[in-house]
Amino acid sequence: MSAGKIDFFLMCILFLSNTTQATRWPWSIVSDTKNNFLVSKKKYTIRSITSLKKSCTSDRVRHLFPEKSLFQITLTEKSLEDVLAHARRKKSIKVHVLLAQADEKTSMEWRFASPQGFILQVADEHSGCSKKTIKMPAVIIKTKSGVLLCNGKRVKGALKLRSVCGYGECNGTAYDGDFFIVLHKEKFLCINQVDLEDYIAAVLRTESWPGWPLEVNKVFAIACRSYVMFKVLEAKRSGRKYHVKNTNAHQTYRGRHDVPMLKMAVAQTRGMVLGFEGKPILAMFDCCCGGVVPAHIADFDFNKAPYLARTYACTHCEQSSLYSWQVSYEHTIFETLLEQYKQDIVRLSDIHVTKKDKAGLVTHVRLKGPKHTTIIPGKKLYSLLKEVKSFHFDVHKKSNKIVFTGRGFGHHIGLCQWGARQMVRDGWDYKSILRFYYPGAYFMHLI
Numbered sequence: 001m002s003a004g005k006i007d008f009f010l011m012c013i014l015f016l017s018n019t020t021q022a023t024r025w026p027w028s029i030v031s032d033t034k035n036n037f038l039v040s041k042k043k044y045t046i047r048s049i050t051s052l053k054k055s056c057t058s059d060r061v062r063h064l065f066p067e068k069s070l071f072q073i074t075l076t077e078k079s080l081e082d083v084l085a086h087a088r089r090k091k092s093i094k095v096h097v098l099l100a101q102a103d104e105k106t107s108m109e110w111r112f113a114s115p116q117g118f119i120l121q122v123a124d125e126h127s128g129c130s131k132k133t134i135k136m137p138a139v140i141i142k143t144k145s146g147v148l149l150c151n152g153k154r155v156k157g158a159l160k161l162r163s164v165c166g167y168g169e170c171n172g173t174a175y176d177g178d179f180f181i182v183l184h185k186e187k188f189l190c191i192n193q194v195d196l197e198d199y200i201a202a203v204l205r206t207e208s209w210p211g212w213p214l215e216v217n218k219v220f221a222i223a224c225r226s227y228v229m230f231k232v233l234e235a236k237r238s239g240r241k242y243h244v245k246n247t248n249a250h251q252t253y254r255g256r257h258d259v260p261m262l263k264m265a266v267a268q269t270r271g272m273v274l275g276f277e278g279k280p281i282l283a284m285f286d287c288c289c290g291g292v293v294p295a296h297i298a299d300f301d302f303n304k305a306p307y308l309a310r311t312y313a314c315t316h317c318e319q320s321s322l323y324s325w326q327v328s329y330e331h332t333i334f335e336t337l338l339e340q341y342k343q344d345i346v347r348l349s350d351i352h353v354t355k356k357d358k359a360g361l362v363t364h365v366r367l368k369g370p371k372h373t374t375i376i377p378g379k380k381l382y383s384l385l386k387e388v389k390s391f392h393f394d395v396h397k398k399s400n401k402i403v404f405t406g407r408g409f410g411h412h413i414g415l416c417q418w419g420a421r422q423m424v425r426d427g428w429d430y431k432s433i434l435r436f437y438y439p440g441a442y443f444m445h446l447i
């Protein structure tokens with residue numbers, strides 16, 4: 001997405017719900033049989049989406065808004081649908097997902113296939129952009145010693161593979177949208193360019209839980225959409241060539257699917273995001289928070305994301321098996337795992353948590369050996385031990401075992417998935433759940 005488009009996207013965020021933080025804008029929407037148009041109580045009339053776009057960028061309109069807020073327009077959901085349907089026909093937001101990367105000098109192969117083939121575009125610095133249709137349904141891209149080969153022929157510049165039928169496979173996994181191969185900072189990047197709503201539908205399959213009801217999937221759809229839009233804007237600022245990775249470093253993404261429930265959750269929340277100060281929020285979520293109060297976590301900068309500093313505990317996940325857990329390691333196995341961190345920890349004689357933050361997350365653990373003791377950061381110990389589910393734990397030595405007891409599964413910040421699941425059971429709707437987990441954030445709609 002170009003810089004101009006993103007700026008315009010930001011300017012066109014429409015306010016959906018009434019919150020205490022929002023300044024209400026005195027426009028209301030009326031519609032006739034032919035056109036939708038916005039009429040202000042100040043007799044200021046916008047007759048079409050085109051004129052809305054012009055007005056959004058005009059100083060005349062801009063000065064009417066408070067410093068921090070963007071365009072907050074009171075609309076009914078029904079009339080909003082009409083406006084958005086019109087706007088969607090004109091533009092859609094694309095997400096660039098990094099599927100794979102390879103060092104420039106190494107050999108790599110990516111196999112693409114699409115039922116009706118691809119339109120191939122090569123962006124060359126010197127000769128501009130060339131385009132040709134590949135008749136074959138399969139394209140093989142290879143990288144070797146800094147050279148990019150497309151079906152055996154050398155290509156200079158970035159490649160775009162546009163699938164004629166709207167989707168294609170990369171190394172056997174089907175994705176909606178198109179593909180790019182681009183060289184950036186001595187790495188070849190394989191990027192999937194996918195429509196935002198298709199991306200959210202795909203992400204739900206891996207980030208949600210099979211069989212969970214529609215309402216909770218609507219919660220996740222809005223959280224995932226807010227998160228990725230935050231990353232889209234972040235990538236634009238930083239110059240990153242892609243918006244998100246396809247791993248749990250961002251959101252796990254494994255391509256297209258046909259699960260009706262998930263598609264419905266996306267369709268029913270289409271374009272909805274949570275916002276703060278006029279921008280989509282970093283809507284982090286984890287599996288089970290274990291009742292930890294996020295605002296008490298020391299190792300997180302809440303100044304950048306005040307809506308994550310929840311000052312009250314989630315108790316909705318208490319029934320989850322992940323709320324409290326215990327794992328134990330055989331003494332010798334534990335020592336072997338620790339060797340990755342420090343070679344001289346042999347014959348561990350004792351282990352204790354020596355420091356926690358106010359939220360109860362472990363910051364330091366003392367390991368005592370026969371000759372000396374070592375302090376290991378809590379997060380480091382967590383990273384070495386796959387079965388330890390969170391940073392909230394205690395540990396002690398019991399005969400020939402090292403026993404961990406802990407709470408929650410994940411980083412304890414943002415939305416708690418098992419909590420949200422229980423809230424739906426208890427009758428909460430998706431908007432109330434999101435307001436509970438992201439205090440101060442409000443609903444916005446992307447055009």
Ligand SMILES: [Zn+2]
Binds near residue numbers: 316
């Ligand atoms: Zn919870």
